[in-house]
Structure formats: C-alpha cells, structure tokens
Amino acid sequence: MSSSTASRQTSQARTTTAPGIKTGPSLRRSRDNVSGWAFAAPFLVFFLVFLVWPIFYGFYMSLTGKSLTGANDALIGFSNYSEAFADAGMWRSLGNTLYFTVISTVPLVLVALVMAALLNIGLPAQWLWRLSYFAPFLLASTVVSLFFVWMYNPQLGLINDFLSKFGIPKVGWLNDPNVAMWSIVIATLWWTVGFNFLLYLAAMQNIPAQHYEAASLDGAGAWRQFFSITLPQLTPTTVMIVLLQILASLKVFDQIYQMTSGGPGGSTRPVVQYIFETGFTGYRLGYSAAISYIFFGLIVLVSALQFVVTRRRSA
C-alpha cells in the first residue's frame, strides 16, 4: 500500500467514524502507527543494523579471543579486560589522548572566540575573513598533514628556515617527544578552528543590538561590553562548543597517524591508534574491542560529567 493511499484512508476514517464507537480511535491509532513505523523504517533499519547491533556485537567480541584471521572466537570472559587494565601501552595511549584533548580544546575554543569577536566588530571585507578562517576546515586530513609535515621538516621546512634567520637552532617539530604533540595541536588548530569560529560568529550576530546600545548609553566601553554582554550571552554556545570539541579531540587519529604514526617514542600515539593497531595490524579483534569499550566508558563518563555541570549551571 502506498503511503498516500494510507493517509487518504486514515482521513476517511476520521471523517466517517462516529464519536462513541470504541473501535474507531484505536483503529485510527493503529493505522497511524503503521504509517509512522513505515516512514521511520528506513532509518530504524540503519540504526539497528549499523549502530545497535555493532554495539552489542562489539561487546560480545570483547569477551572472546577473536582474531582477524578468523581463529579462536571462543568466549574467554573478561580476561581481555584484565589484560587491558594491566597493559602499559593502553594506559600510555589513553594518557596521550587525554593530554591532546586538554591542550587542544583550550586554544580551539579561545582562538575561535577571539577570531569571531574580531570579525564581529565589523572588519571590512567580512566574506574574505570568514572564508580564510573557515577554508582550512574543508581540507582533507591527508592534505593538512602533508602541509605540516613539510613545514615542520627539520632540514627543509619553512618554519625552521624562518627561525634560523633569527639564529634560533633547528627544532625537531615532529621528532622531539617534548614538542611533537604541540606541533600536532598547532596543525589541528589551523585546520579545525574555523568550525568553532563559525558557531561563535553565528551566536554573536544573534545578540540583540539593543543590549550594546543600552550599555554604551550607560557609558560601558568595548571591553566592558564584551565581558558583560557578549560572553554571558555566549554561554550556551560555549558549553556546546566545549562539549563537541572534547568529543572530537578524544577521537583524534587521522592527523597523528599521518604526521608521526604515534611517534617519536610513542609520545603521540592516541588510544584510537592503539585500538587500530591491536585489532587490525595486530589481528587481535577481541582484545581491541575490549580496549574500545574501556575508551567508550571514558567518553560516557566525560559526557555525563559535562551533562551534570551544564544542568547545575542552568538550574
């Protein structure tokens, strides 16, 4: 039955069924339900097949010794989890992920805010600024990584060449364990800050102009207006940007894999890369699933904390 026929029949039922007949509304409801489910079905099928089922199957897999080669899919209980909790490699990569999240989220939010504020004060050629701030976000991670690998090159790179003009010795941007993560953060900042900038700009442009007019009549200067009007009005946007940024940073993989492969000395290997290595190149799918569930638990924890904090603030 086509959906248009279904809706025609439903409307007929509405007009012809007399009030008081008990079967009418329930029949109507069930017909409504059928068409509702029919419309939702394509999404539901995808949701069940590609999200719900993998979540359950992934957890089941984490309880087995399953290998990529198809060998040993017998249940082994929680031994993958106990192995993971004793695995220094997992803890180190989790630590790297958290470190990256902390040192990337702060500049990615602050720089976006500053960029949006600068643009909001009415610079000429707005479209050009918007385009230049947002354009890097449209590039593929491979392209961005390639740019920065060349710029960071200790011998031929643009950055060391520039620094050498001031007599600053060569920096091993991607091969010094103390510097490499920061180099990746700089590349990530350049690449993705445009998205946060756009969210901030949209929110700033929605702040009613009357607020600023009233404030200037009261003698408030630009700084006072920024801190007393703009920032408080942006709070919901800031909360959303911080949450989205934390989740995005926790999932970091592409640019690190392409720029340092997790090196030097494993100092930039994020947990997603560790999961990839144990599962796909190390063949141990069951063990890799266990680590991803530990990581999943961490993300749920962060989201729950965030939820509690924002609820308290809005209460």
Added chain:
Amino acid sequence: MKQFESLTGRSMSRRQLLTGSALLGGGLLATGLTGCGGAAGAASTPTINFWHLLSGGDGTKMQAMIANANNGNPGFKVHPTVLAWGAPYYTKLAMASAGGRPPEVAIMHASRVPGYAPGGLIEPWDLGLLAQNGITPENFAPRIWEKSQQNGKVFSLALDSHPFIMFYNTDIAGKAGLLESNGQLRDVSSPAEFKAVALEMQKVTKSHGLSFGYLNLGSQMWRLFYTLYKQHGAEIVLTPGQPMQANRDAAVESLEFMASLFDDTIAAKGNDINTGIAEFVRGDSGMLFSGGWELPTMKKAKLPVDALTIPTLYGTPASYADSHSFVLPRQLAVDEEKRRDAYKFVSDILKGSLSWAEAGHIPAYQPVVQSQAYKELTPQVHYANAAEIISYDPEAWFSGSGSDWQNYFAEFIQNVLLGRSKAQDGWDGFVGRTNDLLSRPNPV
C-alpha cells in the same frame, strides 16, 4: 553479430531486452561463445583479480607487465587493484582472505608470509601445476626458494628480491678520488674506513657525505640496522611464549655506529626519506642508503649514479632485503579454471621480469638473471650479488615489511639516532616491547 546489435538498439522494448539477455546469457553458458570474437568474446573471458601494493615507478612497470600478460593470454583478463603499501594493504588482504572472497592472486612481501600462512589465509602453490607452466625450484636462488616455504610447503613465489643498498654519485666520488680503475667505488671493510670515505665526499659536496632519511620511518631505520646487525653474523629468533633471542653487543655496536653518522657532517642529523633522497639528487651528498627501488628516481633525475650492496663493515656479508612474492589467498570456493589461469599469469610475469629489473629490483627468476640482457643492466648488475646474501626479517606473526614491529623499532631507536638516548637503552626498550608481543596470545 546481428543479434547482438539488436540487443543494444534503443527502440527495443523492455520485454525484448529481457528475453534477449536471457537468450544471450543461456547461449554464453552453453557454448562459451568461443567462436565469437569481439564484445561477446570479451564478456565470457574470466577475470583474474590481482591485488598488489606497487605504486609510483613500480606500479607503472607492473601495469605494463600485466598488459603484456593479458595480450599474450586471450583466455583470461587480469584485473589489478592497487592498495596503499603497509598496514592498509595487509589488513585488507587478511580481512578479504578471512572472509573467503579475496582476489585470485596477490602480491605479498615474503617476510609477511609467516603472519598469513599458519592461520590459513593463503594457500600453498601446487608444484605440479607450476612445473606445467615451466616454473621449477631450480629457477630460484637457493635462499629465495627456501624463504618461499612454510612447513615444507611453498606459500609464496618470489618475483624479486629488493635489497637495501648504497647509491653513490660517480661524479662526486671521482672528484674525491674514491673510484677504482674499473670506475667503481673503492672497497670499504670497516666502520672507520666508511666514515673516512664519507668525509672525503663531504669535502667535495661541502654539505654532507651521506644521505639517509629515517625520521618517523621505522622500516628505513630497521633496514640499515638489520643489515649491520647481520654483518656481525648475529641472529634474532622470535618464538611466541619465549623472550626474544638476540646478540645485544652486536645490536648496540650497530646502533652506536648508525648514531655516530648523524653528526651534521657525514650525514644530516634528521632527514626523512623524502628530504634524504632530495639531498642526494641535488648533489648535496655523495652516497644514499635506500632501497634498490629508488633507482628510477635517480635515472629520471639523470644523476650520475652507481650502486653497490652496503659495504661489509663487520666481517659477514649481509644485506637486508625482502621479496615481492605471489600468493594465493584462501578462497571460499576455488574456481579451478581461474586458478589455472592465475598460475599461467604468474609464470608469464616471472618469465618477463627483465622489465621488472629495470625498476631496480633483482629478478628472482634465474633464467632472467643469467640472461645477457640483465648482465648489461647497470647499475642493477653491480648489486645483484645481494641475492646471495639476503637477510629477510626474523620470522614471527608480527614482523616483516611495513609491520607494526618496525614501527616499534622506530619508537625506541629514533631517539638513539638523534642522540637523545643511549643505544643500550633504546635496544633494551625495543627488546622489552618485543617480549611483550611474544608473551601475548598468538592470533594466528
């Protein structure tokens, strides 16, 4: 062929098309349409899927070799799929084989076979069928043939061996007075002599004597290390469930020598593979340690270049190398006809591997190596002796070209080469990481 033309006509009704297709399909199945050439003949030609990881100059050469094989065998058509080198290729091949629907034939590094054969991801070659196609064990150098086997069965057929070698710029070497009367570089047989040669070249280039790109590339660090380590006559044995067996003194000595090269005079402190090659091609260094597969780059740049195996600095001639080898991924249901075609295809490629030698590789198929045409290929013939002193990676499910194990090596050794940590500490860290892998369940 009138019937075929009518099928493609625009005015045909849907019913006509379906009927026509059914008739044509039936006809194809019943007769194979062997007598009918052209488009109908092409439709019945079995397709042999072939996966490989050869790109750049190698990829172009392989494409030409496949085209030759296709032209010579109208009975089948080889369809190549090229995937990125390293983890992307090997994970996809393992998954396709585990699922039972992989390509009919694929290329693998011989060093990766121990990670695939025990789990049943690849199948052994049938020596009888190979012999029918003119391929016998005698066609391969003993070391290469030995490597093709696992538990007495032949799992990989080597197309080549591609060693890690030393390129040198003949102009710079000549100006530095380092060439013998035969035009080749003076013999070097100790670390001190090697450094002296490099310093002579540096005096000519005014920049560096040697280029070796290694930053962030475990495979490149491993190639030089393993060559030097094996020159000590030392071995590495990896047995799951047991600690790694290795000669620590030989490892530390090799690493210390490597680190001593990066003094910004003999070699730049930190070059990655691209900048290393660029430096050598610019003439800013006299020598380059890299794989023979870089030869097309040098030729394209019209560089006056010759090449040798890495000099024997510690007494035992040895050269890190691997082999691009043909394997038969496990099929859920083997199509016998396609498999026979795959044997024919592989034998044709092996026999035509002179063209592969032009890309800098040493052919594994001995009749090609012994041919006059190969003997005239320079500088390939100057490092062809590498085939006799090949050192493949130690065998384990996690070792081999493009493996994580080589990345783990970089994790501990890069800082040694950059002078940030001691060779002993770097080596012990790598041994610890390897022991960790050996202590975990073997997934194959």
